[in-house]
Amino acid sequence: MTSPRLRRAAAAAVLSALTAAAGLGQASIEGRAALPKPLHAPVMNKRYGIVAFGGVLSPFPPVAIVYVEGSFPPPASAPKASMAQKDLNFLPAILPVQVGTRVEFPNLDDTYHNIFSYSPAKRFDLGRYRSDERPIPSVLFDVPGLVTLRCDIHEHMRALILVVDTPHFVVSDPQGRYRLAGLPGGHYLMKVWLDSRTTLQRPVDLQAGSTLHADFP
Numbered sequence: 001m002t003s004p005r006l007r008r009a010a011a012a013a014v015l016s017a018l019t020a021a022a023g024l025g026q027a028s029i030e031g032r033a034a035l036p037k038p039l040h041a042p043v044m045n046k047r048y049g050i051v052a053f054g055g056v057l058s059p060f061p062p063v064a065i066v067y068v069e070g071s072f073p074p075p076a077s078a079p080k081a082s083m084a085q086k087d088l089n090f091l092p093a094i095l096p097v098q099v100g101t102r103v104e105f106p107n108l109d110d111t112y113h114n115i116f117s118y119s120p121a122k123r124f125d126l127g128r129y130r131s132d133e134r135p136i137p138s139v140l141f142d143v144p145g146l147v148t149l150r151c152d153i154h155e156h157m158r159a160l161i162l163v164v165d166t167p168h169f170v171v172s173d174p175q176g177r178y179r180l181a182g183l184p185g186g187h188y189l190m191k192v193w194l195d196s197r198t199t200l201q202r203p204v205d206l207q208a209g210s211t212l213h214a215d216f217p
Contacts (some may be wrong), residue, residue, distance in 0.1 A: 026208065027210055028211040029213075031177075032216075033215070035062040038061065055197075057148060058196065064192050066170050067168060067190075068169075072184075079102075080103075081104075085106070085107050088154050090157060097164070099165045105126060105138065107129060108131060116149070117149050119146065119147040122161075124139050147161040147162075168180055185208035186206060188203070189201060190204045200217060202216075
């Protein structure tokens with residue numbers, strides 16, 4: 001008779017083998033996006049932010065949001081994300097989320113904030129709230145599009161939420177490098193968001209177990 005310890009070890013080995021096999025069937029995309037050179041400096045000295053120039057909203061310093069659109073199964077559970085207010089700034093200042101994500105807006109400052117958006121993809125006003133507000137104010141983002149966030153109390157505060165109809169997205173590093181892993185093989189439309197008026201795109205064919213190199217432009 002097999003001991004319980006041996007049975008557990010055998011089950012772990014099977015699970016490990018299945019996980020490895022699943023990994024072999026996944027595809028990846030990596031590369032670099034040419035980031036636009038900033039034409040302006042932020043209004044105030046801050047680690048990271050969103051600035052406006054000529055009606056265009058963009059991250060400072062520049063980064064890209066890379067994602068692929070296609071036919072993907074719905075998430076097993078409703079996705080969640082968070083965008084905090086800290087030191088009178090949004091953290092992170094730019095946030096990609098999948099359609100159907102509920103985003104919390106915790107206030108980590110010792111002052112009131114009032115987060116709002118007039119964007120067509122999501123219009124809301126959370127009203128004034130303190131750091132001890134419970135439950136933490138949140139918003140469900142259920143329509144694809146770019147959402148611009150402001151604070152009614154602190155005029156310099158800006159943030160962007162890019163709502164995409166896919167679970168596969170990533171923010172590049174400051175040099176524009178990115179890597180998207182865990183993709184099923186297939187034909188997709190790949191997009192690179194650079195600012196509120198610039199999104200590059202191209203079709204891609206991914207082979208299971210392989211890595212595609214794609215630079216933009």
